[in-house]
Amino acid sequence: MDTESTYSGYSHYSGHSKKAHRQGSRDRHKSPRSKDGSRSEKSVTIQTPPAEPLLGNDASRTEEGQDDNWGETTTAITGTSEHSISQEDIARISKDLEDSVGLDCKRYLGLTVAAVLGLLVFLTPIAFILLPQILWRDDLEPCGTVCEGLFISVAFKLLILLIGTWALFFRQPKADIPRVFVFRALLLVLIFLFVFSYWLFYGVRILDSKDTNYQGIVQYAVSLVDALLFIHYLAIVLLELRQLQPMFTVKVVRSTDGESRYYSLGHLSIQRAALVVLENYYRDFPVYNPALLTASKSRAAKHMAGLKVYNVDGPGNNASGQSRAMIAAAARRRDSSHNELYYEEADHERRVKKRRARLVVAVEEAFTHIKRLQTEEQQKAPGEMMDSREAAQAIFPSMARALQKYLRTTRQQQYHSMESILQHLSFCITNNMTPKAFLERYLSPGPTLQYDRDRWFSKQWTLVSEEAVTSGLQDGIVFVLKCLDFSLVANVKKIPFIKLSEEFIDPKSHKFVLRLQSETSV
């Protein structure tokens, strides 16, 4: 896509060419890498139309059978017809394919390097202790009590190091970031140099000269383990603690409808800040609904449609002059589209409120038909007993029409299939929820996480930034997270330096007088 070439070279695509390892020391040991099949950036994003009709052939419906299929009104999802793929989808598929192959290799390379290094580092102290025993056992001085005490200390310190490493690093990678994580790479390099220098010293001074002072050798191994524990402490501080204190506030605005949120961040690199923003996006922002945008697009089309430009001075196409003339003419024209917008919105509000009232009443009435049986009543039940799924199916038809109409009016119908509604209904019945609690999910659009994955519209993200993505956050930085349908613009501001001073007030110093104006006659 051409527009991305105007940004600096530190955008997503340049990540293809360079670097060795990407993820750094996330796993120091061979961790069981769970291949989560639904890793978001690998799933194919062809939009198939929702195939489940809500009310078409349901035999249990007894009311007037005039309703359409549930999913038929979704025109915003596919570009053309049901069975062809639009240009957008082709772009999506090709992008997915080319990215997924490259990314996996790099990610696995980084992980294996880190794992191998970790294993090596872990086995080094053990090797230091065992090698003299293996190679020149007879020459060694006997190991006294102090030396054997050191064995115990080495063992426990290694155990602590193992547990700490497991706690800190053995986590599922939750994201794939474009550039290497600087601190992790730094730590890996540090560990490598450190262990290398220890081995060098060991090789030259102990192995070559066949030192017989075994206690000294064991103490040398203990010092290595101590230093590794300190490096682990450094890792905790650099990777976890440093960004906890909030220093920046990020304002994130969605480009299509202006939804905005604020987040507090500490000292992070831009890519990590982008990760935080995305994690919070799925939870905080209401789901992206392309059906809601059509109104403003049609209005925008109408604004410019009424004007035509004729060139009376002969050929010579002055394009910029034409467009400026159009803008000036449009500004001067008295159009009443604001009136239209106002009345349309007021009308829509009224309709939504009416449908909502009908829906609430229908659901409340439906819920009154269900009663939970207590355990002692279950033996002598009057009617047939149903589990929650059957109960849900029994009361669903009475509220289905009202619910469908409401979802159509608020343009949410493609987000809820009949199956999902039934499931939610049985879930609510099982957990003793009131009708209002059941409706909470449908009355207003919720965060993206609430819906099915294939309704998300946003799985593959691109970080666009003018600064290098591994540089830290500064005041005034702007970066954009693009996905195919919309983008999130993030604006970073520094939290101001606060000068706080104290003032002591003696509790006894609160004294008051009355303000009077009395009048006395003399």
Added chain:
Amino acid sequence: MLCDSSVPPTAFRSVSQPSYLQQRIEIHKLRQGDNLILGFSIGGGIDQDPTQNPFSEDKTDKGIYVTRVTEGGPAEIAGLQIGDKIMQVNGWDMTMVTHDQARKRLTKRNEEVVRLLVTRQSLQKAVQQSMMS
């Protein structure tokens, strides 16, 4: 003894204001039962809130003002008007006294006549007009 308002006020030089802005009023108290009354009400004082005084020009003025004059009472007969600021009573200063002190100075039981030194805004305007014409 009545004070004729058409006669220019007598001269008695006061420290705070030029003499022609002040007026001397002599009130003879009226005996009503056990009390001697003067027939007006006062407001103000250094312990009161000066911003609520409707008669003062300067809302930080904590002086004693005449807030009401009873009809036909000794004060009205002597020429005291509503809104007058009382500067002195029988020689005692009334510009920096509390409300209660002012009341006491006016209602001394053994005095039958009180001589007040008052000032009012209309006096100032009258003098200015006469100076201009």
